[in-house]
Amino acid sequence: MNHVRRRATMTGALMLASALALTGCFAGGSADASAGGGARIRLAMAIAPSSGLSPYSDDASDLSRWDATESLAQLDESGNPQPSLATSWKQIDDKTWEFAIRTGVTFQDGTKLDAKAVVNSLQKALDAKTRPSVLGGIDLKLSAPDDSTVRIVTATSDPVLPARLSNPQLAILSAAAYKADGTVSAVGTGTGPFKITNVGGTSTVTLDRYDGYWGQKAKAAGIDVTFVTDGTARAAALRSGAADIAAALPVSQFSLMDPKLLHEVPMPRTTSIYFNNSKGVFADPSMRAAARAVLDPKAIVSNVYEGHADAAQGLFGPAIPWAKDLRGNTASSIAPGDAKGKQITLATYTDRSELPEDAVLVQQQLEKAGFVVKQDIRQYSNLSKDALHGAFDIVIGSRSSALDTGDPVGYLRSDYTCKGTGYVLAQLCNPEIDQAIANASTQKLGPDRQKAVMGVEAMLLQQDVVVPLVNERAVQGEAAGVNGAVRDPYERRLVTNETTVAR
Template identity: 50%
Template sequence: MRVPARLLSLTAVSAASALLTGCFAESESTGASGEGKRVRLAMMQPPRSGLSPLSDDAFKLSRWSTAETLVKLDAEGDAEPALATEWRQSGRTWTFEIREGVTFHDGTELDAESVVRSLTAAADASPKPRILDGVELTAKADGDRVTVTTATEDPLVPQRLSSPQLSILAAKAYRGKTVNPLGAGTGPFELTKVNGTSSASLDRYDDYWGERAKAPGIDVKFVPDGAARAAALRSGEADIVEAVPVSQAALLDEESITEVPMPRTNTLYLNTSDGPFEDASLRAAARKAIDAGSIVKGVYEGRADVAEGLLGPALPWAAELRTDVRRAAAKKADGETVTIGTFTDRAELPEVAATLQQQLQQAGFKVKLEIREYANIESDALAGEFDAFILSRATVLDSGDPAAYLYSDFASDGSFNISRLADSSVDKVLKKAGATATGEARRKAVIEAEAAVLATDAAIPMLHERVIQGDAEGVVGAAHDPRERELVTADTYVK
């Protein structure tokens, strides 16, 4: 049973606040230039791989505006210039013009050779960065240009190069198989100090090629405990707090929190190859039985969005292009026993499972639940051991494009096909979406693929998640990014 957020004890609040005491002491003073305040940032997850950009730690470097990529993405997911100013495609090869006048934080100049060094290190890494999974990529310098060639023609190369895992760093960052970003980026802030998994510091880089940062620096504290992060915002010990738990949001001033739609959908995957849900009419019965609104209200306390499709409000173009989907007719469940699996790593999922159990039982199903840690249940889910599986799934992977997610989860040979869907008509539209050039045509092809998947009832999207970000009253210009690539930018400062 969930304890109401407002019953958090004074002792717990004090203990949580104590975790932050002293962490941001230096932030009270002005920066080295004597102007403005340093931004005090409380983050949820500590580094897992020494802040190597070849890991998910790359997103921290991006959110601190210290490491940059050749390309960035606009709100629609289309590629825009960053360290590359323009690019063109010729078959399997893309040519990128490298921006002039850029220096790394150690004073060395950005050139084609340094770009090739970083991209080659990523392509040769073991394991590869996730964005290059299944992609053979080679980079070569050609004067002031860089050519990137893939084994097969790939319209998503610019979007792939926007991934923080393909950040461009100075030569000093690369020592053997390790990559150390300390003082090696090109962004408006220079990473100057890392204290293991507890904290990090960044100073403004005054020779930045773009707009000079408004804040003199950033002081980062890693605070895995959600109550402690919320307490830091309440007490004024942090200026920006990421990932405030739903249970803590009610304790904060409503004006200090922003709910950011995430490209993440809570979905019930149904096993289409074996068991009761091999029958499309029973899959339809399950869909009709689910009341997603009550899950949003009861489990997520209203801080989520009821799903209309697999792609949610973090991709605003999806709703504009979506049309009605024709699905199979439902038949009444007659005591069929189904087993639903999910995991404990996301606190809400066991509660979602319990609510679904009640809803499906009211519709005539007999429902068993199996709940474990994700590491101990993923292989069984992929092997089809469950009749249904509840998953919180990112719908745009590192390229910012949903076609890869749709193919991975619903193609006959998809690597994450929990529904075990094998439908040639679905495969056809999935391949079309993946091969279509970026822009409006690709977005329409993606929505066509989404409709084909939804028509099978292999997956029942229930809700789209939000992340809650806390900004103190004096914070100006903090980013609220659904892709979690930006947080403190050159425009961010504290009054």
């Protein structure tokens, strides 16, 4: 038995006891006769809200996964934008687009969706003190020529604008969502088939079916969400029947689960070592090279993931099918320096159960190079502020490369530019890389854009900005009675109006 798995087994009894205690926190989930519909769906989510369920944060993906909010478009399985609150769109010229807004839609507070409401919602996102990452570096002029048309003029050509507007951070909300103090609330202000009726801090969320939904009424009476950041607890909740769907189940629990309940999905998500490129030990390229030289992704995949992941060849794994064939030379030419006695702090978070185990092996590997490693491991909501402000020398993080638009350029702009607004763990500001990302953003969807993306990947890896460790596969747990849950590699959909559970 390897060191990491032995560690997990030793703590397993205590964690399982805590997990079983948590099952009492889940709602009963029986059929709700008063709502005239099927059983409520109980979710065990992996990551607690870090920004009060603000749609302008990473919390927006949860709002979308619960079908509480909707955007103008949505991505299909191939990552191409499809109609949602916009029924169609057309490009008038290089910078001008028009979107036809769906008629007969009401917000969950009873107000009407029309072109002016869409313009108001998108303008609020543009004017936000902290813009949604999908709008980083993007300027738009919005207008409503009539009640069912939204015209958008971009400052520069934006070939992926419809895909950009599919982002959950650009959910269209009613006017009541936008408060005088600048905060935004999706509680009862979306357009989806489920309406948020209660938020229990970072512990629970309750959603009821919205019977005024413009599409087919939800088959389930509602959704009861519990945030269970410990992976063992999520698995126990599914096994015990306390949860119907459990997100991001850890590999350590697979042997205890009925294989029929486990559903594996290749993800455009990579676990990486993010060096702090701006200050500290790893501002020195030779120290980044020294660390990179001893890191062994294959050992991590074997020992931590037990083969349920892929040793990373780059930032873009098997879920991005064109990446492998277009990948050029990513080898670093930087000579490793002498790391002996260099003290560093390595941070990661507990919300993704494998990351603390990754940290154990990464520490061992770095110590072989002479680094003196101190770990700082917390829940993401407690760690993120420090991590995003450069408090650590290394952060081990898990990041989807398709979160913003389904197209990797948005991810690259958000995370690796001087004005990055997203997961800026690398603390990078390199004008040459900025220009390469800007050039990629001007290309139309297709081979030229793909080649430009892979050129940026090569620059990042050649300079040891980041070391990809694992291209991930998500494992979603679903009880035997669940039907119609979405297994979405883009992590935008989970429960829909079609999802049911039979008990």
